[in-house]
Amino acid sequence: MTIQWFPGHMAKARRQVTEKLKLVDIVFELIDARLPMSSRNPMLDEVIHQKQRLLILNKADMADETQTKKWVEFFKAHGHEAIAVNSLDSKGLKRVTKAAEAILKPKWDRMKAKGMKGRAIRAMIVGIPNVGKSTMINRLAKKNLARTGNMPGVTKAQQWIKVEKELELLDTPGILWPKFEDPDVGYKLAVTGAIKDTIMNMDDLAIYGLHFLEKHYPNRLYERYQMTKVSDEIVETFEHIGKLRNVRTTGGEIDYSYVAELIVRDIRNEHLGKLTFDYVEDYKEEFDNKDK
Numbered sequence: 171m172t173i174q175w176f177p178g179h180m181a182k183a184r185r186q187v188t189e190k191l192k193l194v195d196i197v198f199e200l201i202d203a204r205l206p207m208s209s210r211n212p213m214l215d216e217v218i219h220q221k222q223r224l225l226i227l228n229k230a231d232m233a234d235e236t237q238t239k240k241w242v243e244f245f246k247a248h249g250h251e252a253i254a255v256n257s258l259d260s261k262g263l264k265r266v267t268k269a270a271e272a273i274l275k276p277k278w279d280r281m282k283a284k285g286m287k288g289r290a291i292r293a294m295i296v297g298i299p300n301v302g303k304s305t306m307i308n309r310l311a312k313k314n315l316a317r318t319g320n321m322p323g324v325t326k327a328q329q330w331i332k333v334e335k336e337l338e339l340l341d342t343p344g345i346l347w348p349k350f351e352d353p354d355v356g357y358k359l360a361v362t363g364a365i366k367d368t369i370m371n372m373d374d375l376a377i378y379g380l381h382f383l384e385k386h387y388p389n390r391l392y393e394r395y396q397m398t399k400v401s402d403e404i405v406e407t408f409e410h411i412g413k414l415r416n417v418r419t420t421g422g423e424i425d426y427s428y429v430a431e432l433i434v435r436d437i438r439n440e441h442l443g444k445l446t447f448d449y450v451e452d453y454k455e456e457f458d459n460k461d462k
C-alpha cells in the first residue's frame with residue numbers, strides 16, 4: 171500500500187489512532203528490528219499518554235542478532251518493555267501474550283483487589299506501513315479467526331480477535347507515518363525495503379548502502395564485491411562491481427543504473443547477511459543526554 175503522507179492524512183491517522191487508543195489496555199508498537207529508531211514515529215508518544223505499551227521489534231529474522239539484543243536492552247533501560255519476534259513464526263508469537271500479561275499484571279491485581287472480575291487484555295497494533303502489522307494480526311489470530319463480535323457501547327463497531335483466553339486484539343491496526351523528514355531515516359527505510367515505494371533515487375540509495383556497510387559491516391562488503399575499500403571516487407567502485415558482475419549495456423559499457431539496483435537488491439535480499447541499519451551505539455549518547 172502506498173500512502174502519500176500529506177498533512178491532512180497525518181491528521182487523520184493521528185485521529186484514528188487516538189480514537190482506537192481509548193478502547194485498549196495496551197498498545198503493541200511494531201517496529202522494524204533492522205531500524206528500531208527510524209521505523210518509530212514520535213507522534214505515538216504524544217497521544218499515548220498513560221497507556222501501557224509493548225515495543226515489538228518485528229522482522230528480527232532479518233536483523234543483526236547482536237544489535238537486536240542490544241536494542242531490547244536499550245529500550246528496557248529507557249523504561250519500555252520490548253521483545254524481538256519474527257511474525258512469520260506463529261509459535262514465537264506466544265511471547266507477545268506473555269509480555270502483555272506481565273506488563274498489565276500490577277493493574278489487573280489492583281482491579282482484583284477491588285473485587286472486580288478479571289477479563290482479557292485488549293490490545294491494538296500500531297506501526298508504519300509494511301512493518302508487518304497485518305501479518306502479525308493474522309498469525310496471532312490463527313485458528314481463532316472467528317471474531318469475538320462487536321464491543322457493546324462503541325459507536326463505531328470494532329471487531330476483536332480472540333488471540334488467547336487472556337488476549338483480544340483489535341482487528342484493524344493503527345497506521346503511523348514514517349519519518350521521511352530526516353534524509354538519513356529516508357535512506358534507511360528505503361535501502362532496507364522497509365518502505366517499498368519511495369521517491370529516493372536508486373544511485374543515492376546504493377551509495378548510502380555502500381558507505382553504511384563499509385562503516386559497520388566492512389568484511390561482508392569487501393568479500394561480496396571482492397574489494398578492499400569503497401573508493402573516494404564512487405564511480406570507480408560502481409565500475410569495479412559492474413565488471414565483477416558483468417553488468418553492461420547492449421553497447422558493452424558498464425550499466426551504472428543497473429549496478430545501483432544490484433547493490434540495493436543484494437542488501438534487501440540478505441546477500442550481505444542480516445543487517446541492522448540503526449546502530450544502537452549511534453543513539454546512546456543522544457538518549458543519555460535526554461534522560462539527564
Ligand SMILES: Nc1nc2c(ncn2[C@@H]2O[C@H](COP(=O)(O)OP(=O)(O)OP(=O)(O)O)[C@@H](O)[C@H]2O)c(=O)[nH]1
Nearest residue numbers: 171228229230256257258299300301302303304305
Ligand atoms: N522476514 C519477515 N518478513 C515479515 C515479517 N513480518 C512481516 N513480514 C513481511 O513484510 C511484508 C509486509 O507485511 P504486512 O503485514 O503487509 O505489513 P503491514 O504493516 O500490514 O503493511 P501495510 O498494510 O502497508 O500497513 C510482507 O511481505 C510480510 O510477509 C517478519 O517478522 N519477518
